[in-house]
Amino acid sequence: MPHIDQIVPALESFRIELPSWGFADTGTRFGVFRQPAAAATVDEKIADAGFVHALTGICPTVALHVQWDMPGGLTDLESVKRAASQAGVRPGSINPNFFQDQIYKHGSLSNVDPQVRRQAIVHGLESVAIARVLERRDEACWFGDGSNYPGTAHIRERRQWFEQGLRELHNELPPGGRLLVEYKPFEPAFYHTDIADWGMALLLARAAGQSAKVLVDTGHHYASQNIEQIVAWLLAEGMLGGFHFNDRRYADDDLTIGSIDPYQVFRIFHEIRFFERESGAPADVAFMIDQSHNLKGKIEAMIQTVVAAQALYARAALVDYEALVTAQRANDLVRAEMCLQNAFATDVRPLIAEWRISRNLPADPLDAFRESGYLDRITKERAGRARTPTAASLGTF
Ligand code: RM4
Ligand code: MN
Ligand code: MN
Numbered sequence: 001m002p003h004i005d006q007i008v009p010a011l012e013s014f015r016i017e018l019p020s021w022g023f024a025d026t027g028t029r030f031g032v033f034r035q036p037a038a039a040a041t042v043d044e045k046i047a048d049a050g051f052v053h054a055l056t057g058i059c060p061t062v063a064l065h066v067q068w069d070m071p072g073g074l075t076d077l078e079s080v081k082r083a084a085s086q087a088g089v090r091p092g093s094i095n096p097n098f099f100q101d102q103i104y105k106h107g108s109l110s111n112v113d114p115q116v117r118r119q120a121i122v123h124g125l126e127s128v129a130i131a132r133v134l135e136r137r138d139e140a141c142w143f144g145d146g147s148n149y150p151g152t153a154h155i156r157e158r159r160q161w162f163e164q165g166l167r168e169l170h171n172e173l174p175p176g177g178r179l180l181v182e183y184k185p186f187e188p189a190f191y192h193t194d195i196a197d198w199g200m201a202l203l204l205a206r207a208a209g210q211s212a213k214v215l216v217d218t219g220h221h222y223a224s225q226n227i228e229q230i231v232a233w234l235l236a237e238g239m240l241g242g243f244h245f246n247d248r249r250y251a252d253d254d255l256t257i258g259s260i261d262p263y264q265v266f267r268i269f270h271e272i273r274f275f276e277r278e279s280g281a282p283a284d285v286a287f288m289i290d291q292s293h294n295l296k297g298k299i300e301a302m303i304q305t306v307v308a309a310q311a312l313y314a315r316a317a318l319v320d321y322e323a324l325v326t327a328q329r330a331n332d333l334v335r336a337e338m339c340l341q342n343a344f345a346t347d348v349r350p351l352i353a354e355w356r357i358s359r360n361l362p363a364d365p366l367d368a369f370r371e372s373g374y375l376d377r378i379t380k381e382r383a384g385r386a387r388t389p390t391a392a393s394l395g396t397f
Contacts, residue, residue: 004351010317017061017092017288020045026292037379042069043083050087055365061092091134096127099144107145109165110158124169132174142182146189166208180215180241181205213241219252228267235275242286254291258308269316318343
């Protein structure tokens with residue numbers, strides 16, 4: 001059993017951002033199974049996020065989706081700020097929506113129609129303005145742009161339009177602001193996607209300007225791709241901006257962290273900590289969750305994810321780096337591998353419970369949630385009220 005001091009610094013520094021859309025009804029393209037307690041308004045989403053933070057103590061910010069949470073743009077910000085301060089959280093990354101309006105049928109920043117490209121840029125700039133007013137650092141951009149059939153899109157021309165558009169957004173960032181460029185190999189486009197992988201995102205971020213970085217969504221890779229190697233390369237290039245964490249079995253499944261492959265998340269955390277140790281400075285990387293729980297209870301699933309991420313991060317803090325580097329240099333494969341395996345196999349849950357108690361947090365956030373009566377209360381409050389389903393309820397993205 002390791003000593004608690006070995007993981008306390010990791011526990012003190014680890015923070016992860018909750019997505020507002022993770023508390024709303026979502027489904028697949030085949031349908032949406034509604035939950036009576038699901039949040040339908042931004043106030044409800046923020047309140048639920050605040051409760052997750054109250055129980056876990058490590059998710060003080062909530063990512064906001066401009067179109068779903070602030071359809072009125074800048075005029076909605078006062079109420080968002082009020083809801084956040086009531087819930088004891090702060091707004092987090094600002095997520096523009098470049099994929100849902102009818103005009104984006106053939107793309108946003110890379111649409112052949114200059115008017116559509118302009119409209120996408122105007123929306124992106126509005127999101128930058130929102131980030132400025134809310135004093136948020138990150139604008140997180142995912143683009144569904146792509147095509148379904150060979151020959152139908154001019155791939156190089158679209159790349160140039162992306163460079164220009166991203167540069168324009170980048171140039172309006174507030175001081176200290178960042179533009180995060182997310183990639184995804186396919187879906188909604190099934191032949192080519194304009195920003196399909198980390199290399200494309202990296203080149204476009206570089207072209208946009210020095211405050212543009214790459215956002216790695218763990219669900220946005222082909223099966224068996226080595227994500228931690230991508231992470232290590234982006235760190236070495238100074239280009240890793242942040243993560244959207246979720247787990248997956250097949251494609252962009254948006255499952256709770258660690259539900260399928262906890263070792264994958266551990267290896268990512270390990271590469272980040274290894275880099276930090278060697279560079280002597282914290283990697284400036286935003287940990288964010290991007291999940292939609294279409295069958296599990298929203299809040300429960302979110303707590304489960306936060307707790308799993310925290311435990312995996314704490315386990316990564318147990319890697320014996322000196323032994324690891326020595327073994328690597330000696331080509332001692334088994335000993336090197338065991339440095340990771342031993343840390344990964346350690347049950348840190350009792351130590352984390354101890355840490356939580358020392359911070360006046362419930363030892364087991366999931367139990368505390370079940371005992372809190374919160375779910376019953378919101379189920380009653382929200383039952384039967386009119387719902388205005390947001391786009392998030394149309395499917396997983
Ligand atoms: C995408 C991607 C984005 C998210 C949208 C809704 O697959 O993960 O981050 O904002 O879905
Ligand atoms: Mn994402
Ligand atoms: Mn996704």
